[in-house]
Amino acid sequence: MQFRQHQREAHIRTARLLGLFALLLAGLSITVNLLLALLYKLLMPFSVGFPGLFFETNTGLILLFVLGGCLVESQRLRDGGGPRVAHWLGGREVRNPDDATERRLLNVVDEMALASGQPVPRVYVLPREDAINAFVAGWGPEDLVLCVTRGALERLTRAELQGLVAHEFGHIKEDDLPLSMRVLSLVWGLSLVHGYGQTLMAPDDKGHVGPLAWLVGLVFSITGWLGWMAGRMLQAAVSRQREFLADASAIQFTRARDGLGNVLRKLWHDQQILAGRMRHPAAGMVSYLLLHEPGAATCLSSHPRLSERIRRVCGTVLPPLPAPLVHIDTVEPRHSADSLPPALAAAAPLSPQAQAQQARQEQQAAAREALSRLHGRVGPTEHRLITLALMMNIHNESERALWQRMAGTVHDAQRILDDVVMLPANRRVPEFERQTALIAREPIEQRRALVESARDLLRADGRVSPRERLWWLALRHRVSERQNRQAYMRPTTGQGQELHHLGPSELSCVVPLTTYLARFIPVEESAEGWAAPSLAWFKGVMGRCGKPVDTQPGPPPDADALVHALAGVQELSWMLRPLLLKAWVEEAVNHSAHGVLSDQTADALRLAAGLIDAPLPPMLEAHYPKPDAKA
Template identity: 30%
Template sequence: MNFFEQQDRAKRNTTWLVVLLVAAVASLIVVTTVVVVGVLFAFEEVAPAYVQIDSSGNVGMVQVLKLVDWPLIGGIALGIITVVVLGSLFKRLQLNSGGRAVAEALGGRLINVSTNDADEKRILNVVEEMAIASGTPVPPVYVLEDNAINAFAAGHSPQDAVIGITRGCIRLLNRSELQGVVAHEFSHIFHGDMRLNIRLVSMLHGILLIGLIGQMLVRSVRYRAIGRSRNSNDKSVFAMLGLGAAFMLIGYAGTFFGNIIKAAVSRQREFLADASAVQFTRDPSGIAGALRKIGGHAGGSQVEAVNAAEFSHMFFGQGVRTSLSSMMATHPPLPDRIRRLEPSWDGRFPVVQPPSPEQQQAADAPQANAQQGGAGLGGFAPLAAVAAIDAIGQPSAAHLQYAQQTLAALDDELRAAAHDSYSARGLIYGLLLHKDRNVRTEQLRLLEQNAAPEAYRALLRYAEKIDRLDERYRLPLIELALPALKELSASQYPVFKKNLGLLVRADGRVSLMEWALYRIIIHNLEDHAPPATNKQLKQCLPEAGLLLSLLAHAGQDDHEEAQAAYSAAAGTLSVRLPPLVARADASLTKLNQALATLSQLRPLQKPQLLKALARCVEHDGEITVAEAELFRAVADALDCPMPPLLSS
């Protein structure tokens, strides 16, 4: 099952969750109505008004049916729905900032990208490799000071995702095992699992709120009873006590069944993420070794954080103990997961000890060998764009090796600068400096007036190295700088964004290369709600035609060649596109508007468009770096994390 099928499946799973929530709320309304009427009847709050007792002293069926008071039922239904919806919305707002909110709720600490801690440097390096290899923005990494071996990915989208990892995981796993764990978490980022997980948390919180209201009612009875006579005949206190106990029972029962649904959904996603991690790293022993160490570690994978139970389905391993392990476990049993990865496993768990520096060096040695040499300095391979589309959400070991080689080939000083918020801004400014001396002079004047002095000095310090940078490394350098740029304050970011706009408009026009770099940076730094993906390609023909036209003109100087590229691309689609848009009419403003519409395509419609774009880019048999950057910028705008195009 590929990335787009997984996205479509995640969309359908969300729909089913909504259906199950509606069914759960309807059940709660029925049960609550019965309980409320029963309590009121028991304490004679409703019996005199609605029940007529016959001469034999029995309540007849007709009299019971008179208890069906529609205003009462309507009030109860409205109350239940209001509580669940408001509770869910409240939790959704709490988690609105994405993965950062989850990590902080679990007590995580953001790892400084300039850290000097050797273990933290190692995990940051692994995360950077995985991100560059998969085409996703490098996520911030949070550490949980916990001895358990566990990790999680959280967020609404790749743009606001974070990786969380326990201190035990960093300390006790070797590099290969860390790669397996991080690759597993990246699978959750690719396939829409994170968004589904956050929605599960929000929905269950709304149901749990009913139980919390019951607790409040029970507590209020104590205060209400103060000062009353022990012989008081006021039965309202007992009625409130009964209602409170009933609400507690109903709320916790709803949460119990909700947790069963959560566990069932999560278990299947864990098997998929394990398989995806193996495909990514081509090393089943890495993730299998991490799972074996969980089994052999005294602390296992059980996290001690206060809110661990609420987010238990997000962890790499079973994060909390469960009394009904088979039904409530959010993860499959360790032996089942290990045997799927290593069928010949003997069933024994190792004694877990931190690797010595020598062992760690030996584990990293193959990595160092793989990093020797330059990264993809030749031309792009034939059909590289189509191959990149097929690898969306399913990056291969070749992409991982490309990332390792790229990081090794990058200048050490530039790579370190990408980890500082001031220097990172200077690097981005440097990537947008114009080749024309007059334009560059004007750009530098604007930056000197508007940029933070530290960022401007960093630009001057690294400008010469940026000028010599192979253009293939522009995107990897941007990806490395994203975590530092995400740390910009609410006052710093608008200045940074304004300066980017000044740079790209300094010569009176915006080139496609400038647009692509600007688009990737802004799209990955700004919060934006994931679009509703419900459009068919046939509903977006003008937008698709404009996008393909602009790409055809970008790759071809001659109008006839551009027409040929456009026709070849249009021929791959099952729908008929409008004629080629003239170069003068294919503005970047219109392109931004078109991408906003095309991002709403259904998941299974997007690969058709991307393959048409690939056909357009590859039409002349050559893919330039500028075309590759534009191609990946468009895929990023469509929320399709495209791996780098490979040279072989």
């Protein structure tokens, strides 16, 4: 995604949010006017009509409170950013702590920032919150904060704390924070009166509440309840899919699903047994920022049900998990140079962990430079050479030699090849899609020549591997004319809406294509020639398609059978193809080590998604960086 396109998408999301806010504000004004009119008639039953400017005054006061509150809070958030939200909820910044749990938290934050390639935020602890929770806030890297409750520090193991922090870094990666900050300012305006009442009714640090303050707070809370309800509706209207994306990103960053899975199970236990609520009166206003919102999921929830999130993360719905206090046996040292005096930091030798971090940062910087150079190539011949280099096996001498001959006298051809080699594994398919999107605009003769050149390149060593055939099919599909592809598609009427409704003719195409893709699930050959994960994955997919669980895969399809099967799957309805892709991806996650897709598996499934023109599921999309993200 180009920068301007990303900017347009952000503007669209903001415009939708403001439009929804305007609708809620109009509904709130109408509702309050109706209730006040009813109250006036009850108190003055014999009056005729209403006093002059009755409705105008009510509407003006509502707009004054709501819009004034939004503007004031928006300006405060603009000035204070993430630290403003952290201090608002009673947060305390953690810098160079002596406490073992806080030192462990800082180390985990550094590790997840490195794993995700995101900036390191300022870290805050909410010392008065016993519930397990966390959130990130801020407009950008300069004011980014991560807040963790004391309950999370004391009741989560290190692996679980990694999962919790990685989930929050998932929100940073998905660029959720600017929209979250705008939601917060709008909800503050809608909930201003109710929130003020809740603050008056809340006990102080000693647990005391003044009777008069409590009574006044009760009046304000009742008066502002409608605005609070409108604010919760605004939060609930924001897509819940962002939580699934953040969960998937957390698994990618930690390379394990047990950490986040156990965090969600402990949250579920807190909700069912201990209510799991945060104590601060403003916690309801920031529920959109939290890992889960207080209370059970309802129609006003801005988050999906914990049971559904656990099922997606763990592959099945595991029961709630108690969260006792965790005893830390060893105190972790802080290896960050920031914790040393400047004179010692320059002279101190790097630890193995710091050396590995430095090496990874250098590798990421080199990959960013390589990607930038590839994006700077604007010639059609350069686009074709980059595409061929992405498709071929870099370590195959025959293919490399043929690529060099195809490059001929192109200026800086070796630099192009070196830049492609330097790309991380999860950058190759996205860059392939970007290059082929540019090539698709070229004349048909040049596109046909590229497909033929790719065919010759991939069989330069006398054989075509399953991976190479899949890439070649993806190339042919992406650079062909869409109207020509659709000309051979039969009508999709009469098909069901679920995978188990597939008929024999559809299954005759789904089964061989699934058999072919099973080659890309993590392989460890068995006596029968099939890998146990591949076989389990195939049976899982077939079970979702209504086939018996003991269904055995047939022989892998040859080239002609594969093309025929792919054509049949392409003719499935627009509803069934995403369901089939989702089944492939979810079963692959369930049968991958630690629930993390390998690069080979993810690439094969992403290419297959393009071949059947189906959108990427969140679990697969999270494996890859955002199109405009840095390497």
